[in-house]
Amino acid sequence: xxxxxxxxxxxxxxxxxxxxxxxxxxxxxxxxxxxxxxxxxxxxxxxxxxxxxxxxxxxxxxxxxxxxxxxxxxxxxxxxxxxxxxxxxxxxxxxxxxxxxxxxxxxxxxxxxxxxxxxxxxxxxxxxxxxxxxxxxxxxxxxxxxxxxxxxxxxxxxxxxxxxxxxxxxxxxxxxxxxxxxxxxxxxxxxxxxxxxxxxxxxxxxxxxxxxxxxxxxxxxxxxxxxxxxxxxxxxxxxxxxxxxxxxxxxxxxxxxxxxxxxxxxxxxxxxxxxxxxxxxxxxxxxxxxxxxxxxxxxxxxxxxxxxxxxxxxxxxxxxxxxxxxxxxxxxxxxxxxxxxxxxxxxxxxxxxxx
Amino acid sequence: xxxxxxxxxxxxxxxxxxxxxxxxxxxxxxxxxxxxxxxxxxxxxxxxxxxxxxxxxxxxxxxxxxxxxxxxxxxxxxxxxxxxxxxxxxxxxxxxxxxxxxxxxxxxxxxxxxxxxxxxxxxxxxxxxxxxxxxxxxxxxxxxxxxxxxxxxxxxxxxxxxxxxxxxxxxxxxxxxxxxxxxxxxxxxxxxxxxxxxxxxxxxxxxxxxxxxxxxxxxxxxxxxxxxxxxxxxxxxxxxxxxxxxxxxxxxxxxxxxxxxxxxxxxxxxxxxxxxxxxxxxxxxxxxxxxxxxxxxxxxxxxxxxxxxxxxxxxxxxxxxxxxxxxxxxxxxxxxxxxxxxxxxxxxxxxxxxx
Numbered sequence: 207x208x209x210x211x212x213x214x215x216x217x218x219x220x221x222x223x224x225x226x227x228x229x230x231x232x233x234x235x236x237x238x239x240x241x242x243x244x245x246x247x248x249x250x251x252x253x254x255x256x257x258x259x260x261x262x263x264x265x266x267x268x269x270x271x272x273x274x275x276x277x278x279x280x281x282x283x284x285x286x287x288x289x290x291x292x293x294x295x296x297x298x299x300x301x302x303x304x305x306x307x308x309x310x311x312x313x314x315x316x317x318x319x320x321x322x323x324x325x326x327x328x329x330x331x332x333x334x335x336x337x338x339x340x341x342x343x344x345x346x347x348x349x350x351x352x353x354x355x356x357x358x359x360x361x362x363x364x365x366x367x368x369x370x371x372x373x374x375x376x377x378x379x380x381x382x383x384x385x386x387x388x389x390x391x392x393x394x395x396x397x398x399x400x401x402x403x404x405x406x407x408x409x410x411x412x413x414x415x416x417x418x419x420x421x422x423x424x425x426x427x428x429x430x431x432x433x434x435x436x437x438x439x440x441x442x443x444x445x446x447x448x449x450x451x452x453x454x455x456x457x458x459x460x461x462x463x464x465x466x467x468x469x470x471x472x473x474x475x476x477x478x479x480x481x482x483x484x485x486x487x488x489x490x491x492x493x494x495x496x497x498x499x500x501x502x503x504x505x506x507x508x509x510x511x512x513x514x515x516x517x518x519x520x521x522x523x524x525x526x527x528x529x530x531x532x533x534x535x536x537x538x539x540x541x542x543x544x545x546x547x548x549x550x551x552x553x554x555x556x557x558x559x560x561x
Numbered sequence: 562x563x564x565x566x567x568x569x570x571x572x573x574x575x576x577x578x579x580x581x582x583x584x585x586x587x588x589x590x591x592x593x594x595x596x597x598x599x600x601x602x603x604x605x606x607x608x609x610x611x612x613x614x615x616x617x618x619x620x621x622x623x624x625x626x627x628x629x630x631x632x633x634x635x636x637x638x639x640x641x642x643x644x645x646x647x648x649x650x651x652x653x654x655x656x657x658x659x660x661x662x663x664x665x666x667x668x669x670x671x672x673x674x675x676x677x678x679x680x681x682x683x684x685x686x687x688x689x690x691x692x693x694x695x696x697x698x699x700x701x702x703x704x705x706x707x708x709x710x711x712x713x714x715x716x717x718x719x720x721x722x723x724x725x726x727x728x729x730x731x732x733x734x735x736x737x738x739x740x741x742x743x744x745x746x747x748x749x750x751x752x753x754x755x756x757x758x759x760x761x762x763x764x765x766x767x768x769x770x771x772x773x774x775x776x777x778x779x780x781x782x783x784x785x786x787x788x789x790x791x792x793x794x795x796x797x798x799x800x801x802x803x804x805x806x807x808x809x810x811x812x813x814x815x816x817x818x819x820x821x822x823x824x825x826x827x828x829x830x831x832x833x834x835x836x837x838x839x840x841x842x843x844x845x846x847x848x849x850x851x852x853x854x855x856x857x858x859x860x861x862x863x864x865x866x867x868x869x870x871x872x873x874x875x876x877x878x879x880x881x882x883x884x885x886x887x888x889x890x891x892x893x894x895x896x897x898x899x900x901x902x903x904x905x906x907x908x909x910x911x912x913x914x915x916x
Contacts, residue, residue: 230708233619259623260613263592263721264585268614268702271626271758272765308765343708347623353585353698353723355761355795357769366618368708390750393784395743397763403626404759406710408752410627410663414712429748430785440710 215255224335227371262351283548337372380515393429398459441504501532570610579690582726617706638903692727735870748784753814796859856887
């Protein structure tokens with residue numbers, strides 16, 4: 207295994223106040239980098255002061271987007287310890303994304319130990335106020351200066367850290383979502399299942415158009431028939447209909463969310479009937495009409511649980527649970543964040559403490 | 562209009578020999594950069610020595626791929642002049658791509674005059690040997706350091722230049738192409754029509770898998786039914802069936818190629834029946850079976866015309882024109898490169914001379 211060389215920053219930055227924390231705008235004192243060279247493999251694992259990347263303007267990442275990323279969080283427990291939430295799932299998914307994008311596999315154990323070491327060095331940056339956490343962004347970029355369309359011969363695997371505030375400043379609040387009928391996020395055979403830049407670039411336009419009309423996010427339908435529900439914004443999505451909780455089954459164009467997986471496990475643990483299957487927008491509308499649409503919510507690392515108060519579809523406004531946060535959404539948010547921050551029992555051993 | 566400030570390199574690099582030229586590996590002495598800041602617009606247009614880009618690791622381009630590019634060429638005429646080929650079309654498409662990716666519009670006249678000025682400064686780099694040219698790569702990257710999924714508030718528009726050799730070292734040669742049945746390049750509502758990184762990242766895996774079996778490129782079918790022909794590799798595609806020349810109609814997921822457009826104009830000018838319409842792979846196969854599939858070729862800036870000698874589809878090998886370059890492919894390649902290099906008459910006034 208590669209040894210991780212550490213170079214500490216001479217000067218440390220001023221840390222922000224908890225109430226100033228936004229999402230993803232402030233970064234810690236250090237970062238992790240490891241290089242890949244064809245024929246040599248991954249090498250020179252190192253922690254260095256947070257600093258700009260210096261890249262040839264012909265680097266493949268700027269032209270052909272050969273890049274993947276992950277998103278995870280570290281939390282401070284009431285005892286002042288720092289914990290990660292199911293980090294091995296993110297490392298597995300990182301390599302799954304790498305495979306789809308023709309990026310060489312990364313040693314998952316090394317990557318995780320690098321993340322732990324980086325956090326332990328920047329431990330003072332882990333915020334402790336309610337709803338705050340340290341967001342972790344591992345990513346891989348292709349750095350070979352070459353304008354041919356081919357996998358790069360050089361890469362960098364980088365990890366940066368950002369102390370972040372509560373996603374919802376006043377606790378969780380239901381959001382208004384527009385069902386997207388024009389633009390498509392992903393299609394089977396594309397890159398929807400991978401956490402790669404192009405999926406997000408492609409979503410910006412739809413997001414911009416609905417934001418002008420007051421919607422927080424779009425709900426993505428399948429790219430083939432624009433009939434089946436896929437994701438909401440950059441989250442997975444759940445519906446509670448007549449007591450049953452339904453989420454779209456993984457089909458190759460839906461991201462395999464770690465929070466999605468945790469939500470399903472918790473719901474089953476609590477005895478809810480949970481069904482991963484195809485679900486059409488029409489079925490959700492019919493449930494609304496006959497009064498059986500009880501709740502809807504998104505799940506993801508950034509917001510954890512995001513209740514949906516209203517869905518706009520084909521000129522109709524589908525108001526869910528009187529635009530209030532439902533019982534299951536509240537319960538999931540409370541228990542999940544409780545487990546993550548060490549305030550609730552962790553029945554599945556999901557959390558990992560950093561020494 | 563912005564004035565372009567010029568800072569010349571102190572030391573010039575050694576220029577490569579014509580026979581050493583590959584595609585997109587060597588770059589000239591200078592580059593163009595212009596910055597965008599929200600509220601201020603595009604500013605600080607400048608030509609500077611070719612140098613690395615220095616970017617925050619949180620720059621949006623690395624994470625969410627908000628980026629677009631163009632590809633064009635400059636050619637030396639027998640009289641030693643330098644010419645561009647329909648550059649205004651590339652500038653229009655750049656802004657069309659910008660619109661899809663939520664990137665602010667760029668003054669097309671300024672961009673073109675920047676490209677001309679950059680080439681005139683690096684004029685000695687325009688190669689003159691048969692089949693060589695100066696490849697021009699304008700591109701836009703999103704530079705704001707922010708991990709939220711939203712359009713960037715800062716961008717850089719950059720132009721780099723690369724002297725390139727003939728795409729086919731021994732003139733044009735028919736290539737073997739595999740029809741792609743698993744992976745999808747683009748779908749209506751996605752970004753297929755835009756020249757953006759994600760489309761190319763998504764294509765690498767399919768390309769890698771067929772390359773192992775000896776195919777040069779894949780032929781992309783539509784993402785919905787995997788039935789209609791879209792593009793070949795990163796080129797548009799044409800078929801000659803029973804005297805008629807057919808190319809897939811622009812449908813939102815096919816790139817609007819400048820070479821594609823020029824091929825259609827030339828063929829019509831020469832009196833060929835040309836039809837832009839939907840065409841299925843089954844139709845091509847049936848034409849092959851009944852002996853009316855006369856030619857097939859790709860069109861693009863890099864290769865100009867690339868004849869297809871063989872198509873692999875559902876276990877069948879469809880050999881086209883005995884795997885030889887067809888008459889129309891040869892004629893198009895000869896006349897198009899002739900117009901581009903000033904050796905043939907330019908009936909449509911496509912070329913633009915650089916002073």
